[in-house]
Amino acid sequence: MDFALTPEEWEPLSHVPELDLIALAVELDVVAPARVDPRSLFEQCVLALVDKAKAEGLPFSKYDAADLAALPPDDLTALGRLQGIQGAVTADAVLKVGKRVFKLYSRQRPESQVALFLPMLLTAVARVARLTS
16 A cells, blocks of 8 residues: 655654664564665554554553544544444544553553554554555
């Protein structure tokens, strides 16, 4: 799938240290090239996050509630489907499932880059979820 970060999504990510980006890529099993193009690598990570969400859900905490509620309804619904929600998808429902995933991350992967970067990548992940559903 062709996917590109919007300028609004890219701006805060453009300041991320390269080592943190590479750590995220490694956690998502995305191979970082010898010469890193940060924007391209973040875009690959977004696609990998969507795949990870299909397999195990995404970690959300109470601090993500406002960001989830601000998503366009179609994007929120697609994100909820990734989280395995069958019925009506609300920000609260996505948050509830995400909190369970977050607890697992806290126990099994306390230094997870996924949990750290997900808030910055949320709109992109939700948009890709909608485009691929």
